[in-house]
Each structure stands twice: as structure tokens, then as C-alpha cells.
Amino acid sequence: MQQRELGRTGRQVSAIGLGTWQLGADWGDVSEDDATAVLAASVDHGVTLFDTADVYGDGRSESIIGRFLAGRPGHDITVATKMGRRLAQEPENYTAENFRSWTDRSRANLGVDTLDLVQLHCPPSAVIEDDATFDALDELVAGGAIAAYGVSVETCAQALAAIARPNVTNVQIILNPFRLKPLDEVLPAAAAAGVSIFARVPLASGLLSGKYTASTSFAENDHRSYNRHGEAFDRGETFSGVDYEVGLEAASRLAAALPDGVSLPAASLAWIAGLSGVTSVIPGARNVRQAQSNADAAKLLDAGSLADFDAAVHEVYDALLREAIHPLW
Numbered sequence: 001m002q003q004r005e006l007g008r009t010g011r012q013v014s015a016i017g018l019g020t021w022q023l024g025a026d027w028g029d030v031s032e033d034d035a036t037a038v039l040a041a042s043v044d045h046g047v048t049l050f051d052t053a054d055v056y057g058d059g060r061s062e063s064i065i066g067r068f069l070a071g072r073p074g075h076d077i078t079v080a081t082k083m084g085r086r087l088a089q090e091p092e093n094y095t096a097e098n099f100r101s102w103t104d105r106s107r108a109n110l111g112v113d114t115l116d117l118v119q120l121h122c123p124p125s126a127v128i129e130d131d132a133t134f135d136a137l138d139e140l141v142a143g144g145a146i147a148a149y150g151v152s153v154e155t156c157a158q159a160l161a162a163i164a165r166p167n168v169t170n171v172q173i174i175l176n177p178f179r180l181k182p183l184d185e186v187l188p189a190a191a192a193a194g195v196s197i198f199a200r201v202p203l204a205s206g207l208l209s210g211k212y213t214a215s216t217s218f219a220e221n222d223h224r225s226y227n228r229h230g231e232a233f234d235r236g237e238t239f240s241g242v243d244y245e246v247g248l249e250a251a252s253r254l255a256a257a258l259p260d261g262v263s264l265p266a267a268s269l270a271w272i273a274g275l276s277g278v279t280s281v282i283p284g285a286r287n288v289r290q291a292q293s294n295a296d297a298a299k300l301l302d303a304g305s306l307a308d309f310d311a312a313v314h315e316v317y318d319a320l321l322r323e324a325i326h327p328l329w
């Protein structure tokens with residue numbers, strides 16, 4: 001597994017990490033034993049970055065990670081958590097006092113004195129534009145509650161605003177074969193500034209697994225049932241904001257351009273991780289098999305076999321997706 005520098009921290013993280021929203025809630029039921037097995041399988045296959053948040057299962061994801069890491073003293077895993085969605089996403093809630101209490105809770109959940117990396121969890125643009133936000137985050141670093149901070153964003157404009165801040169370590173954004181706008185300006189700006197990009201929703205919530213059909217159904221407590229049109233949160237977080245039927249067609253066209261013996265999810269993950277400016281791709285996994293094959297997709301990074309797939313990604317995006325997706329995020 002390739003390891004890459006996290007911003008300018010000197011810390012190394014794997015080119016393919018693990019998203020752990022699934023281990024909290026909103027993706028149907030995942031037992032604690034299954035969640036722990038997903039973490040273990042990922043680490044055993046070279047993953048050294050977990051992405052979580054204080055709201056995933058209201059702390060369940062963080063707590064499971066904390067218990068898992070307590071059993072692996074001396075580990076080299078970086079945990080990136082998030083804060084800012086335990087209250088309404090109104091600018092007045094992003095105060096130094098709330099930052100302290102949110103990070104204290106995450107420190108307790110994860111069982112650490114210092115959080116490795118805390119990302120603001122898709123705050124309003126006004127929060128990213130406010131110097132006071134970053135003064136408060138700098139204070140948390142100075143006080144030792146957090147080692148580094150970043151911003152998870154919805155739009156490319158927000159990403160560029162966050163990248164322009166001097167002490168931001170990473171920006172997390174949706175980037176996958178159905179979401180190409182970050183390639184235009186965000187990746188070059190991040191690379192120039194030494195800011196890490198974490199690519200989230202890399203499989204378009206599973207559409208890029210290539211296994212869904214028009215008749216696939218999802219559990220009632222799975223956001224792919226209840227947030228398809230943005231009923232609960234930004235609709236871009238569900239299927240990457242792509243209409244389900246269009247996504248099926250796009251996935252099947254991409255599948256036709258795969259190298260022999262390579263699966264669509266593996267090609268998608270390696271294609272993203274191979275983009276200049278991307279530090280880590282953070283697919284979510286609901287079981288051990290997914291966790292293992294996602295981590296193993298990093299092996300394709302050195303194979304140099306994705307040129308046809310890359311051409312197909314751009315062709316399919318221009319034909320089916322650009323018009324609906326590019327202007328929105």
C-alpha cells in the first residue's frame with residue numbers, strides 16, 4: 001500500500017483509507033463485531049487512515065474505532081474525525097467554545113488526548129470565510145487537543161476557500177468518476193498549497209460497484225432509501241447526487257472499459273487515488289470482503305493499466321453527467 005504525506009504534518013497515510021460512516025448508522029444495520037472486523041481487515045491490508053465523525057451513529061463509529069485501536073498499542077493509524085453537525089449548521093454555532101466541547105467528546109470516544117485530525121463537517125461557506133473559525137482551530141492545536149485540522153466541503157468553491165487558509169491540513173470532497181469538477185481547479189490548488197485531498201463517496205454510494213439494478217432496494221434506515229432527493233441532508237451525499245437510473249447506465253458503460261480481471265470498484269478507487277493532488281481515497285465498507293478488495297485496489301496504482309478506463313470516465317461524464325453535476329457542486 002502506498003503511503004503519502006498528510007498535508008505538511010510529516011505523518012503518512014495510506015493512498016486508500018477507510019470511511020466509517022457505515023460503522024455508525026444510516027446504511028442499514030452493521031453489528032459491532034462486523035464493524036470491528038472491517039477495521040481489522042482494512043489495517044491488515046495496509047490501510048492507515050480511518051475517516052469518521054462525531055455524528056456517525058452519534059459517536060458509535062468513533063467509539064468502535066477507539067476500542068479497536070486500544071487493542072493495538074503502537075499502531076500507525078491516523079484517525080480523521082469531523083465536528084459541526086451536532087447542532088444546526090448555522091454560522092453562530094461554530095464557536096471556540098463549541099469546538100472545545102465537540103473535540104472533548106471525540107477525544108473521549110476515541111480514547112486519546114490529542115485528536116490526529118479534525119475536519120469541519122461541511123460548514124456553511126460563511127464559516128470557511130471567517131478568520132475567527134481558523135483562529136479558534138489554531139488555539140485547539142496550540143492547546144494540544146488536536147494535532148491538525150481540515151475542512152470537509154460540498155462545493156469546489158468551498159474547497160478553494162479552505163485551501164487558501166494557511167494552516168488547513170486537508171480538504172475532503174466528493175470526487176469519483178461521476179464527480180469530475182474537482183479536477184479542474186481544486187486538485188491543482190491543493191497540490192500547490194501542500195493541502196491533502198481526501199476523496200469521499202468514491203463509489204458514488206455503491207453505484208460504482210456495478211452490482212445494482214433498477215430493482216435493487218435498500219433498507220429503510222439506509223440513506224439510499226430516504227435521502228435520494230436531499231430529504232435529510234445534501235443530496236450530493238447520496239449516489240453522489242446522480243439520478244439513480246442515469247448512474248446505472250453510466251456504471252455499465254464504465255464497466256465495458258475495464259482492463260481484464262479488474263472490477264469496477266477497484267478501477268474507480270485506483271483511478272481516483274492515481275490523480276495528482278489526491279492524498280487518500282476513503283471508501284466506506286459494510287463488510288470484510290468489501291474492505292479487503294477496496295484496500296487491494298491500491299495494487300493497481302503501480303500497474304499502469306487504467307488509460308482506457310480514464311478515457312471512458314471522461315467520455316461518460318461528458319455524455320451523461322456533466323450538465324447535471326458540474327454546475328451544482
Ligand SMILES: NC(=O)c1ccc[n+]([C@@H]2O[C@H](COP(=O)([O-])OP(=O)(O)OC[C@H]3O[C@@H](n4cnc5c(N)ncnc54)[C@H](OP(=O)(O)O)[C@@H]3O)[C@@H](O)[C@H]2O)c1
Binds near residue numbers: 020153172291293
Ligand atoms: N460530509 C462528509 O464529510 C461525508 C459525507 C459522506 C461520506 N463521508 C465519508 O466518506 C466515506 C465514503 O463515502 P460513502 O461511504 O458515503 O460512499 P462510498 O464509499 O462511495 O460507498 C460505500 C458503499 O459502497 C458499497 N461498496 C463498498 N465497497 C464495495 C466493494 N468493494 N464492492 C461492492 N460494493 C462496495 C457498499 O454499499 P452496499 O454494501 O450497501 O452495497 C458501501 O456501503 C464515508 O464512510 C465517510 O467516512 C463524509
